Amino acid sequence: MANIRDVAQKAGVSVATVSRYLNNKGYISEEAKRVISAAVEELNYRPSLVARSLNTKQAMFIGLIVPDIVNPFFPELARAIEDVALEYDYTVVLCNSDEKIEKEIHYLNTLQQKYVAGFIVAASHAETSHYTDLNVPIVAIDRRIHPSIPLVATDNREGARIGTEHLLANGCRKILCMKGPSGLGPADDRLMGFMDAVEGKDIEIEVVESPFQFDASESIARTILQQQSIDGIFASSDVSAAGAMKAAYSLGISVPDQLQIVGYDGTMLAGQLTPSLTTVAQDLYQIGALASRMLIKLIEGQELEEREIQIQAELIIRGTTRSGA
Amino acid sequence: MANIRDVAQKAGVSVATVSRYLNNKGYISEEAKRVISAAVEELNYRPSLVARSLNTKQAMFIGLIVPDIVNPFFPELARAIEDVALEYDYTVVLCNSDEKIEKEIHYLNTLQQKYVAGFIVAASHAETSHYTDLNVPIVAIDRRIHPSIPLVATDNREGARIGTEHLLANGCRKILCMKGPSGLGPADDRLMGFMDAVEGKDIEIEVVESPFQFDASESIARTILQQQSIDGIFASSDVSAAGAMKAAYSLGISVPDQLQIVGYDGTMLAGQLTPSLTTVAQDLYQIGALASRMLIKLIEGQELEEREIQIQAELIIRGTTRSGA
Structure with missing residues (x-):
């Protein structure tokens, strides 16, 4: 059975043009319309979407x-x-x-x-x-x-490595990694990227699992910040980083003077926090x-x-x- | 034509039970099934949804x-x-x-x-x-x-009144109202609530229109905070309030010591900001x-x-x- 590429080839136009024609969207020249129509006819092409929307009025x-x-x-x-x-x-x-x-x-x-x-x-x-x-x-x-x-x-491993290296370059020597849920691919990849960055460096690290939720992250960060003198946090999501910022604020720890924080995701939230959050942005x-x-x-x-x-x-x-x- | 209430009445059960029966969802006793089925039969009831999903497999x-x-x-x-x-x-x-x-x-x-x-x-x-x-x-x-x-x-007028009165009770004497877009019902209602609260009070007010967007709100707030000694802001959305917080931070104005801010909406964002935002929460x-x-x-x-x-x-x-x- 002919498909949309066969039609495009036959008509000598791009698949995108055929798609535009079939969906009746965007500009198509009269000449293109003519050759596509002829190709559709000749190949007896029945596009599934058009068939659906015309014959059975199917929801696309x-x-x-x-x-x-x-x-x-x-x-x-x-x-x-x-x-x-x-x-x-x-x-x-x-x-x-x-x-x-x-x-x-x-x-x-x-x-x-x-x-x-x-x-x-x-x-x-x-x-x-x-x-x-x-x-x-x-x-x-x-x-x-x-x-x-x-x-x-996103290339999460590489992203996490870059984020962690920024903390190292800024002088952090005791870094907390708030990793995401174990078994969740992107979270595991980000932990690997964190480890890539710190491996062989003369610094202390601490890794804790934290869900991608604000309240839980705040509570987890507060417990650790009370017990240890952390000077850098790499968080596996912006929401977790926001929780860590709130924990630091409530403990009177100044960000970024005493504690530097890097988030992950690049959501709008990161830009709306005060101070705004340094983050590894996904597009x-x-x-x-x-x-x-x-x-x-x-x-x-x-x-x-x-x-x-x-x-x-x-x-x-x-x-x-x-x-x- | 019979409707679902007629069926429920005939069968002596609730509309919810008939709905469950028709949608084949949740628990229904055998006895209820029997009487509903009989009522459907007797009334020749053709529910539009069931008809749709059974006959034409329509998307609900x-x-x-x-x-x-x-x-x-x-x-x-x-x-x-x-x-x-x-x-x-x-x-x-x-x-x-x-x-x-x-x-x-x-x-x-x-x-x-x-x-x-x-x-x-x-x-x-x-x-x-x-x-x-x-x-x-x-x-x-x-x-x-x-x-x-x-x-x-939400009763937006009353909500805005409560939020503004909180600023008054907290001693604010020069209050900026960042109202939402003119002509947008909820924004207009909130402006009215603000005016209700300040009317007849011995305070100065300033009203500025601000879209429900972070960047624009930050910029508008910064301009006004540079020109005038505002000690309270009532913002018509949390996003606008977050923009005002950022503007205050960048100008070295301390919140809440020098400037108090009340937002509107009660989104999660409000709780995630530092300090967290006092807000008029909609459910x-x-x-x-x-x-x-x-x-x-x-x-x-x-x-x-x-x-x-x-x-x-x-x-x-x-x-x-x-x-x-």
Whole structure:
């Protein structure tokens, strides 16, 4: 059966142009319309999406499964996914999994019954058969699900290394790493990056597990700051770093004079804190937008040029470390 | 034509039980199943949802239109709406309008073509015919659309009055009101509440318009704080208050010693700032959950007991005002 690439080749135009034509969106020259129409006719091409939307009026929607939209990491991803989906006439169904595998499975099943076109998932678990057995395309964001499933994520190990080296360069000698939940891929990668940076250096380190939640992080940081003279914190998320800042404030520890803090994520929260947070920024908008484009390509039967995209993180130096103060 | 209440009455059970039966969800006794089934039969009841999901396999989804999911006010609302929708087997389609009427209209049209069951909308404009002419139920949140459209919102005027009186009680004598965008209902109501509180008092006031955005608010606050000796700020959103805090910090003005600040919304951001922000908290989760339940009632053909629900705001005293320090 002919696919969209066959049509593009036959018509001598790009796949994007055919897609525009089929979706009736954006500018296409009259000449292009003519050759595409002829190619569609000749190849008897029945695009699944057009067939769906014209014949059965099927909903063209994408299921977005995230742990919790209230975590400031996810609204920025969701926003980008929705923006790109809108360009292609898709709508986005928002699903909060609360990191529970049974909620993820519920959504996967329910939305498939509703003819979802595909999924973008920040998965919380390593149980992958629910994902690999799907009948619709899927793209993973932030967290790897399975080698067979395309992924868009940050190079977390490298990002964490850069963030930690900034603390070292600023003179920190007793550094606390607030690592994320064990077993969560990005959190484990960031711990490795932290270890890469400190290995062989003449400094003391302390590693503690801390969820990506403000209250728990504040409490964990307060306990350690009361017991030990920490002069640097590398936190595996901005929310955890914000909790550490609050703990330091309540203990009368001055940031960045006595304690320097580096967060991770580059959410808007980091910029809104006082002092604003030095952080390893992920390009959240780009991650969301790329994942959305990748998924739509898969839905439209196109090949992906890359099945895995790693995006470099960037250190943003602000007020919680001395060279940014 | 019989509706779900007729079935409930006939069967001698609650509407909720009939709903559970129809949606095949939750526990129902064998006896209840029997009487409901008989009532459905006798009344020849054809529930629109069951008809849809059984016959045409229609998607049961709700369109949620918000200005921007990245504003921390909206993820908390979205979360509650999604939680309640999930209970009733609905899914939620997320739409960001960017306060643009043409994007709102696009979503209203597109989702209706996809057989959306109903809408929950935080509308940005007073142009209401797009909403009053809809063929599906709609509930407004946060902002009134039209008297004919059910609304769930906070009593913003009273909330703002309480927040401002807290500044007065704490000794503020030159108060800046950072009001939200003119013409936006909740922002106008909060300005009225501010005026209610200061009227007839022997204090100086200054009112400035500030969008619900961090960077713009910081810049506006900085300009005024440089020119005038303000000792209290009532901000119409937490995001604006956070911007004012940053401006004060960068100018070396100590909060709360020299300048006290009260925000509005009660988002998580308020608790994560240092010092944490005294704020007039809206019960965002309750607003979202009530709106979702209201809409589902309308979709299921039930009458609403109240077409307009006003929720009281609550002052949360924290570190940016003196009695909370």
